[in-house]
Amino acid sequence: MLAEAILNDPAQVLRQVFGFPGFRGQQEAAVNHVTAGGDALVLMPTGGGKSVCYQVPALCRTGTAVIVSPLIALMDDQVAALRQLGVNAGALHSEVDPAEARSITRDLIEQQLDLLYVSPERLLSNGTMERLGHLRLALFAVDEAHCVSAWGHEFRPEYRELARIPAMYPGVPRIALTATADARTQADILAALRMDAAKVFVSSFHRANLRLSAEAKVGETAQLLEFLRRHQGECGIVYCGSRAKTERMAAKLNQRGFAAVAFHAGLDPELKRDSLARFRSGEALVVVATIAFGMGIDRPDVRFVVHLDMPDSPEAYYQQIGRAGRDGDPADTLLLFGGQDVAQARHWLAQSAAPEARKRVMRTKLEEMVALTEAVSCRTQSLLGCFGEALEVGCGHCDNCEAPPVTLDATTEAQMVLSAVYRTEQIFGAEHIVAVLRGERTEGVIRHRHDRLRTFGVGAAHVATYWRGLIRQLIARRALDVDTEGHGGLFLVQDEARPILRGEAKVMLRQERAPVVRAERAERSRPGVGGSVGVSLGRGGEPVQASPQQASLYEALRLWRLAEARGQSIPPYVIFHDSVLRDIAAQRPATLQELGQIKGVGASKLERYGRPVLGVLGAPLPAGLVKRDG
Incomplete structure (x- = not known):
């Protein structure tokens, strides 16, 4: 095995095997701790070098290191990369060819493997854990460790079975790793894995190369196309909230001349394999996907991530935008959001069969995500705050830092909206309410005789987009909600609406602005086929x-x-x-x-x-x- 052929010095392994001159940030402390036999929980942002924290100790310690991961694509990429480095690595999961699986199992039994990547399902079946009990093990690594936490955004019940590891393999050090975990999730990871004595290594979650931006939906296809035109010839991911939407949007992009593929869990397996192969080949491709894509994708030159629907938590959002810019070069993110998105997310949560304690946590995370979309200060500061990290000054590279939004006192206008919703019996959608406020005698307004209301025309001085933005922000504030089970009618949430109507609470409106068109950065000369060297x-x-x-x-x-x-x-x-x-x-x-x-x-x-x-x-x-x- 390779570990027997080189010095058991982490710095030497890093230089000789990986070609890196030195460790970054918390890497060295975590590596030395695990190499010495200690347990560790490592929190590092995507692209921060988490894999080094278990790969280097794996090569310094005697025996085979077992890495548990739920991400097939990432396991395959990691194994391929390690083999390029001369490391004997293999993976066992549901998509491994039977002949390859037998070869890897033979190498494992003969102690010829430096690292074995294994899915939790494969680890817990086919006698794998019992087989490992007869071998010399260097360490256990639990990647994507947030999956073990009931409070995490990617909870997987089978991960809870990993609590059996310390009893079955006493003395084998363990390292749990994740890019997204707030304080509650961190504590749950340690408890669920029975790692009470583990040392915790936390790096900054700030990804200085990521530009965060968010826009209210006014025409998502047009907004997406405008964004993609600024990224012509680059690779990126567009996330959608439904399978049907991914296929519909991918078709639209192909019609507009963008190389795009849809990707979701229900896609034909052969199509999924082809799409993934194109993505991994280095092609300048737009992958339009549900959250089934992206977790475990190791391609370093993803230049943008777009969300056409709002994620349900800051952790999910951070994990997904983390797929961009893993190479450290600048990358853009765009989140499009609307009042209907917020209302739908709240409705799905209310209908969830999850225990009430979990629903309370999920509700808090959703409201943090809503607040992030409507933030008027540095968006990066707001996101990092969700993870308990304080950024002392604005990042300087998010949309709010580049063009600080203007806020206006819109309390009177908010009262107009709430009054119009109430006087129209709380059963009509935003477009109808806007028509009433602006004094537009539409067919619906005339039919329901709403042109006779006191609120008819009181908002004629403002354009329709102003009123739609205010309605969206009142939904975000929970003064209004949407009847998602009915016909999408707006209704008042009394606890929040009443103080506004009485003049006891102010409403500061974020003034909508046109997207900032930025000059191309020097780092990003326009690529030809597949890249650039700016x-x-x-x-x-x-x-x-x-x-x-x-x-x-x-x-x-x-x-x-x-x-x-x-x-x-x-x-x-x-x-x-x-x-x-x-x-x-x-x-x-x-x-x-x-x-x-x-x-x-x-x-x-x-x-x-x-x-x-x-x-x-x-x-x-x-x-x-x-x-x-x-």
């Missing part, structure tokens, strides 16, 4: 604008990587991330030794790809070595 790191670590020659070398390296990946049937980013290729193009190493100094080029990859890479760069090659085609 800014690279020079030898001193400082940003350097790419020259035409560097850009040409970068594209040549990408073409070589694509051909190599296709030959091995693996995703291109498993060979080298774009950031590694950018650094190679910028520094243009002339020897294997110089190439080996670049971050991300470990010993195994240097041996496997060093000469071909130098060949692409046009560097002198040893005699007799034929230069590969780029």
Whole structure:
């Protein structure tokens, strides 16, 4: 096994195997703690390097490390990446070919595996846990550990069975990892896994490369198309709340010239595999998906995530936008929301069969999500606050920081809305109420004789979008609600509406604004087919604008990587991330030794790809070595 062939020093393993010069943030402390045999709970944002926290100790300790994960795509990517590093890794889950499963099981029994990735269902069946009891185990890692918590947004009952691990494998250290867990969820993870003595390592949840933005829905298809035009030729994910909507929206995008695929749990298995293969291949693809897609996706160059429907909690939102910008480069997010979304989410929660204690927590999280959509201060600060983290100053890169919203005292107008809803018997939708306020003699207004009401025409001074925005914000404030089981009629929520009608509570209206059109960032030159090389790191670590020659070398390296990946049937980013290729193009190493100094080029990859890479760069090659085609 690899761990027996190298020094049991975490820093050496990090350098020799992974090609990284040093640990980041909390990584070193967590790695040293687990390597020494301690239990740990690690909270790091997506892209923060959680996998290093168990992969390095796995190679430093004797035996096989078992990594429990519910995410098939991520397991497969991790195994492929580790094998590229010369690590003997395998995965056991429902989609593994039977012959491959037998081979992996044989390697496991013969103690030839450094790391075994396994789904919780596979771990708990087929005698897997009993088989592991006869082997030397380096550690147990529980990835996506929020799935064990009843308070988490991805609760999976089978994860609770992992509480049996300490009794069955005494003395084997455990590490639980997640990117999303508030204080309540953290405590529940530790209790559910019986990790009372575990040390907790918490990193900042701030993803400085993510730009957060949210807009009220005024025409979601048009808003989405405008957003996508700014990201032409880039890869991204568009989340929808229903399966039917994913297919409908993917069809619309393809009609408009965007390469798009739908993805949801009910899709034909072959279509799902094809869509996932296209996504992993590095293609500039828009995946229109339900939340069945994205969890466990390891592609680093996802440049945007759009939500066409509001997530039900900040944790779910953070997890989903975390799929963007895993490579550290700038990435955009957009959340489109409306009053109907809020009302529908509240209705579904009210109808949930969950225990009342869980529903109370879910209700709190939903209201935090609603408040996040209507935030008038730094949106990043608001999101981090949901995880108990305080950002002292505004992030400077969310929509509210870039263009601070204007708030107006709309108490009088709010009273008009509430009065109009009440006087129309609380059975009509927003469009009808707006027509009454604006004095529009529509067919419905005339038929119901609402042109005779005292509120008819009192709001003629404001445009329809003003009133729709105010109604949406009154729904968010819970002064109004929507009859989702009926015909979508608005009705008053007395506890919140009464103080407004009496003038005892103010209503500050967020003034709607046109989306900010931003100049392209220097880091993001428009890509051609599949990418760009806007800014690279020079030898001193400082940003350097790419020259035409560097850009040409970068594209040549990408073409070589694509051909190599296709030959091995693996995703291109498993060979080298774009950031590694950018650094190679910028520094243009002339020897294997110089190439080996670049971050991300470990010993195994240097041996496997060093000469071909130098060949692409046009560097002198040893005699007799034929230069590969780029």
